[in-house]
Amino acid sequence: MTANTSLPIPRLPLWLTRAGMLAERVLRAFWPLFSILMAVMAALMLGLQDMVVVEVVWTAAAVAGLGALVALIWGVRRFHWPTRAEALARLDESLPGRPIQALLDDQAIGALDGDSVMLWRAHQARMADRAAGAAAVRPDLRLSARDPFALRYVALLALTVALLFGSVWRVGSVTEMAPGSAIAGQGPTWEGWIEPPRYTGRPTLYLADQSGDAIDVPEGSRITLRFYGEVGALSLTETLSGAATENVTATEQEFIATQSGTLRIDGPGGREWAVGILQDAPPQIAVTGVAEAEAGGQMTLPFTASDDYGIASGTALIELDLAAVSRRHGLIADPDPREAISVELPMPLTGDRRDFSETFIEDFSQHPWAHLPVKITLSARDMPDQVTTAQPYATKLPARRFFDPLAAAVIEQRRDLLWARDNAARVALLLRAISHRPEDVFRSQTAYLRLRVTLRRLETFTEFGLKPDQQAEIAQSLWDLAILLEEGTLSDALERLRQAQERLTEAMKNGASDQEIAELMQELREATDNYLRQLQRQAQQDGQESDPGQPGQSGETMQMTQDDLQRMMDRIQELMEQGRMAEAQQALEEFQQMMENMRVTEGQGQGQQSEGRRAMEDLAETLRNQQGLSDQAFRDLQEQFNPGAQSGESQQNEGRSGGQGRGQSHEGQGGRGQGSDQAENGQEGQGGSLADRQQALRNELRRQEQGLPGAGTAEGEAAREALDRAGRAMEGAEDALRSDDLAGAIDRQSEAMEALREGMRALGEALAQDQQQQPGQGAQEGDMQARNLDPLGRNQGAVGSISTDENLLQGEDVYRRARELLDEIRRRTGETDRPKIELDYLKRLLERF
Secondary structure, three states, X not given: OOOOOOOOOOHHHHHHHHHHHHHHHHHHHHHHHHHHHHHHHHHHHOOHHHOOOHHHHHHHHHHHHHHHHHHHHHHHHHOOOXXXXXXXXXXXXXXXXXXXXXXXXXXXXXXXXXXXXXXXXXXXXXXXXXXXXXXXXXXXXXXXXXXXXXXXXXXXXXXHHHHHHOOHHHHHHHHHXXXXXXXXXXXXXXXXXXXXXXXXXXXXXXXXXXXXXXXXXXXXXXXXXXXXXXXXXXXXXXXXXXOOXXXXXXXXXEEEOOXXXXXXXXXXXXXXXXXXXXXXXXXXXXXXXXXXXOOOOEEEEEEEEEOOOOEEEEEEEEEEOHHHOOOOHHHOOOOOXXXXXXXXXXXXXXXXXXXXEEEEEEEOOOOOOOOOEEEEEEEEXXXXXXXXXOOOEEEEOOOOOOXXXXXXXXXXXXXXXXXXXXXXXXXXXXXXXXXXXXXXXXXXXXXXXXXXXXXXHHHHHHHOOOOHHHHHHHHHHHHHXXXXXXXXXXXXXHHHHHHHXXXXXXXXXXXXXXXXXXXXXXXXXXXXXXXXXXXXXXXXHXXXXXXXXXXXXXXXXXXXXXXXXXXXXXXXXXXXXXXXXHHHHHHHHHHHHXXXXXXXXXXXXXXXXXXXXXXXXXXXXXXXXXXXXXHHHHHHHHHHOOOOHHHOOOOOEOOOXXXXXXXXXXXXXXXXXXXXXXXXXXXXXXXXXXXXXXXXXXXXXXXXXXXXXOOXXXXXXXXXXXXXXXXXXXXXXXXXXXXXXXXXXXXXXXXXXXXXXXXXXXXXXXXXXXXXXXXXXXXXXXXXXXXOEOOOOOEOOOOOOOOOOOOOOOOOHHHHHHHXXXXXXHHHHOOOOOOHHHHHHHHXXXXXX
């Protein structure tokens, strides 16, 4: 066969393929040489030659030169130029059927056969079309097989570091070490740096690289100079340090720039600069809002702070404004001396501290100055310890308000006792007058007995002289008594509902703020939900049915939906915020009467259904409690990374943007958030340890497993297996909590919650299947669904199901509505001004769905 030189191949792919082959062969042959050159350049640019003696430099240069020569010879012997034929062969390998080789071949046999010739030409025409579409072949530049230790990358990294932190001008210093330059190398030279204070965030300046004659540096910058060569050949003159320095010839100089002036180096190669000092501006801080109190008693005070380089810390100083105090009743006496309150202000943990807004949050409800005129003075300190104090902000110290009249009276006497110990006899007399007719004022015998005990101790202490520690003890007893009177020891949901309504009524009469009304309305909503759940649970246990003859029901049963109740409570809140208290009071009374007359209906013969539903409710409560423990463990883990959290810096003083401050301590608390209602699960006496509460929750889960319905079915066994996994995960979380491994505990708690959800789903399927297999179920299904209603008149679905059987939407609109709901949840999650409890709930929704 003979070669054919006319090929229908595009020139560009062939040229690119050949260039790629050239790059491959150059890199494979000369990578050792390139690596040696990069390492040598990195060493020179970093100035390593100036740190060792000249003998070491020349030895290293000889070794590097010999290595470069060997690498060059090795590369030249291995390198050969890629030819056009080699490029064609590589391009041909990338095409199916090797069309280029087919075009280069000639017909060896059958050349005299016309049909054979036509077939051969058709074949070549097809190969020509295929070769015309050839694309350039990518070169293979990988050298891992030839350089297993990645030495080329080490050299490249060294060169990159030298380019970033070294200087190209330092390469020239090696020429001074040449034999012919020995005399020149002994000549005087200098180096200098200006290092600004670290808090400014500015880089260090190398004086030799400064092209201009004027430099502006922050106040407090450190200037360092080094002179090389003959002593006295170079001298320094400067007016920056505050003490005039002229013709100093020491080999090393270091001073702090405190004022603008000149910096001059006299001698060979000397230079002069005019250095300007950038003064550090003092910080700025100011109150930007009104001091308010939330319904729980926390004071909120928004403020802004700014500084040119950043705020280091802030302090709020609260002093009693004695001149503005209304001196009457128990405040007539001269107050006992008391120190001003000093509290650290919240600072942003992340982000820029040069200009920010935060909210100072603190609970002063138990302080003697609560609701009294005070002056709040904010101060800010920057990094150079400059302190700026804002104008005093006059206000009444916001604190918790008591709406129960008796509780408010007790708090007033507590204030008088803390105001001055001389008021002890007067306070005892008033407390005795309050307790004279207990049946008229006390709703709880426990509260009355507490008051009597506190009163006897106060009278005894007063008789022998009230001491400061005794004063604090009586004040704490009176505070606990007021809390008991305000919140009560409510074991019945209806009483809790009445209590919430009474507090709301008192808030209407006393002119509560919009924020307090909103929080009291939230308390009313929660009490209403608890009451409805109790009604439903009682109906399931007693098996009662709707009876038109019962009190509070008419011949026709009226059903209310949850939306109806929500609209009623929203209407009450709207009326109060508009100041229409009379209409709001009437609407509240109608709501209270309707709730007291509410009854729950339940079908007959549903013992198994009630048992399954109770099991589902218990598991749901266990899941909520586990979620609460996990949330609390996560908060404790966050406080471990807060430098001052364990010393009390986060005691209810958390900035809205996550600033450092004082927040409620989580260690050992049993708050009334999610997972904290431990009394219903027998965990109230487990103490404050998270590990003990986790153990009690695991024991409760084991108890629930023993009476779990659905035994003998695949779904029931799956539920038991899932709950067994949840128990083991809880045990692992307990061990992690006892060893203070909060991160590990959170992981195991997440596994326990996921296993609980799987167990609840499997249990619901088991109960639903059991209901379908009951005889006569199909005939009674319509009647059962008519009677299987919750207090709001909704169908509760199949046995064990915690949702409704009714379809909310049909068709494609389901997906559109789901996307809208998810977008709305995400939008509300991003609004940081919403209440924390709402944000936590929204985040849990996003995690679950």
